[in-house]
Amino acid sequence: MDGTLSMPLPKGFLDFLEENGLDPSIYAARDSVPRYVRIKPGDESQIPELEMEMKCKLEKVVWLPGFFAIPAHIQIASSKAYQEGKIYGIDAASGAAVMSLDISHGDHVLDLCAAPGAKLCFLSDLLGNSGSLTGVDIAKHRLAACRTMLKKYSLGDRCRLFVADGTTFSLLPLRVHPDSRLEILRNTGEEKIDLYEEWTSRRSWKERKKAAKARDNLHMLSVKTEPELIFYGPQSGVIGVSKSELFQSECGSETSKLGYDKVLVDAECTHDGSFRHIEKFEHWGWATLQRRVLDAKRTDSLTLLQLKLLSNGFKLLKTGGSLVYSTCSLTVAQNEDVVDQFLAANPAAELQEICAAKNWPCRSGRIPKTLRFDPLVSQTSGLFVAKFTKLSIG
């Protein structure tokens, strides 16, 4: 054990850090890292009331608009503002990953690894009443948690959520004006039956039977063929669309024009940069950490997964659009190495400078233009961020 750390780390984890050239002292800095909250635009006037309720000062994060730091021991879950959906917890480094995308009014945005949904909420928050947001995650129960969050924070109006494998997901954004679709729905008589109507969590007996049959088939084939739509908001563009239209996959050349304007690939990783995640293993047992994080075979398959997610996210990006790749691992294997392999295989991909980062408390990754946040330098959780654009070639 390392005596300088307030949380004793097992030898296996320290070896993992050493093998990956990571400094264990970044975990010692965790006690001084605050908790971060974002206040939804328009609710800033509630700050004094919030401070009284939480018995602490909300320190403005000067480099990240709308973000506030509070002492790490303060729990926001019991506060009225949290329960009323006016503030949500999101680490400042996660906020920076989202800000790197430079969301503009009207953007169609894809979040390829969306659950549990903090970045999804922030994306929706930035889009406001414009564009669309598509969230994808392979874990249905985790994506269901995203749905709960979106509803709680009233951020789901323009969002649709698909349970799907992000390495093969291929649905393009619906670039139609939601209102024109609603008009079709109102005026279409006999075909209405095939068109999506307002989303409801209650499903008819017929739909439940159909879903059960699909599950049985899936079980027999043990493959998932089609993404499962588990939520869509009234302005997501889904209402009034037919199933065949919604599930029409991208087809090569179309994507350059009709793909997403912005894509976030916040990939599955070993989470070793997130000390709050590592801390959980104190309760779950360090053997679980060994199995889930340190196992070399798992890490190898993870880097392959990360590369596939990044490559597929890029495929779905329109020409001139921006993609952000992030992980909460600090290992080079899951970050710079993945970026190098991706760039070598994708001549249309170009690394971009993250302009806003000039004033951010982070350091450069091993590849220029990439960023690394960590508790020591940034007073945040650990995060790697790289931004790409898609060039028009050939």
Ligand SMILES: C[S@@+](CC[C@H](N)C(=O)[O-])C[C@H]1O[C@@H](n2cnc3c(N)ncnc32)[C@H](O)[C@@H]1O
């Ligand atoms: C680091 S978490 C994402 C955190 C999320 N962006 C947020 O801000 O709350 C990674 C997510 O990737 C999902 N995932 C793992 N493999 C996937 C795959 N093949 N396709 C899509 N999602 C995947 C996991 O279920 C997990 O929810």
